[in-house]
């Protein structure tokens with residue numbers, strides 16, 4: 001009885017997973033232009049899955065953004081990076097929609113936000129309005145599209161989240177995108193997964209040659225293999241009307257006609273998003289900037305996206321047996337690309353074992369790891385590495401090589417430096433840097449205790465102490481000291497810092513705080529005179545900019561304005 005119930009529950013949950021019961025015509029297009037995408041849901045990005053649709057805005061900013069359905073503004077977030085200016089609408093059916101990288105908000109929301117930005121004297125702000133404060137109807141204007149935050153060009157980032165704030169594929173809700181093109185296959189790879197497994201005479205990853213057939217599918221050159229093996233595929237999807245190489249919707253695999261693997265992009269949680277680094281061949285990506293999606297699930301990979309995975313997606317190939325492996329890559333509109341892979345089981349005994357670079361530093365993923373020398377130390381908490389790894393660590397005179405960035409880290413590790421040899425003045429200007437291209441020092445958030453500085457990082461690489469003694473620069477771009485600028489609608493300056501980077505900025509006119517919006521992508525601070533806080537004729541402007549080690553610079557100028 002118990003087992004029948006268990007099977008029954010399993011069936012229910014499988015069905016529920018396969019077909020989320022979502023309203024199909026509740027949410028509408030948040031823009032008044034046809035939907036053309038520069039990013040799809042679940043698309044593979046740096047350390048995360050893309051959580052929404054990136055909707056193209058005709059290469060410009062300022063398009064009307066409307067509420068996708070009725071509800072109320074439940075969250076307003078303004079950040080220099082990330083989503084930039086973002087709105088969250090809570091809907092009565094429990095879902096939340098998100099609109100990000102906005103240029104500005106509707107006048108009502110803008111007034112609500114500005115009041116609080118001035119009260120807190122800050123541009124970056126996060127607000128959670130009550131349900132009765134900012135109600136919106138479906139199709140009501142809430143904002144104008146933009147390019148704020150971590151956005152590489154004008155577009156609207158649009159999300160639909162479930163009641164647990166998990167992003168879901170908006171296309172499941174009936175939001176339609178014209179797509180008549182099948183996914184593109186960029187490569188097929190086979191992986192020997194055990195010490196005694198091999199593929200095409202090798203114990204290493206093999207690129208498999210694909211032959212295109214007239215019906216659009218591919219047939220792979222026959223593989224000879226033995227033992228536990230797996231496959232990986234690199235693929236993208238293009239939709240109608242744009243050349244963007246977006247993510248595909250689903251990858252399935254069958255072995256001799258039986259389903260062994262399904263990876264659809266329907267829903268995930270932000271907490272699991274970084275495990276993307278276990279779904280892709282991270283080392284290959286790190287070296288070649290191309291993402292291979294593995295069609296097998298390694299131990300310790302908790303991603304909830306997978307469905308119908310048999311034997312972890314691995315294939316156990318036995319000597320002198322034949323197998324047919326089929327991969328199907330689909331987009332949401334059902335266009336699909338099929339790859340057939342004939343496999344010949346063939347035991348070979350003459351292949352040398354896979355060579356593993358052994359070092360003195362062996363770190364187990366389920367144990368913390370620590371090492372120190374020459375006044376420098378490294379601590380890796382358990383669970384930070386996805387698998388046991390021989391680390392390449394070299395303690396130099398004044399820098400430490402902490403492995404290499406071809407290995408991903410899930411959580412922060414700590415790197416510490418003894419700074420007791422430095423004077424108090426020197427210590428003030430010191431920071432921990434990760435050495436980048438051409439050994440350029442990049443600021444890594446530095447925590448300073450008397451004689452020990454530490455940084456927490458999720459990127460392996462070379463770390464050292466660097467010094468920044470140069471204060472930030474500030475220069476005006478649309479006015480000059482002593483000028484009449486009655487016709488200007490804004491006041492603009494540029495700010496920059498050579499090494500440690502900008503930490504904070506503050507602007508006043510005649511001693512009163514004025515709001516300036518920071519756009520890091522073009523180093524610009526902008527004050528909008530329509531805020532109505534600059535009312536005098538003669539105005540003394542003062543802007544103080546501080547870098548990450550506390551060097552600061554002050555810019556002062558006088559400008560004149562007459563009320564028109």
Ligand SMILES: [Zn+2]
Pocket residue numbers: 039050052053054156157158
């Ligand atoms: Zn996006």
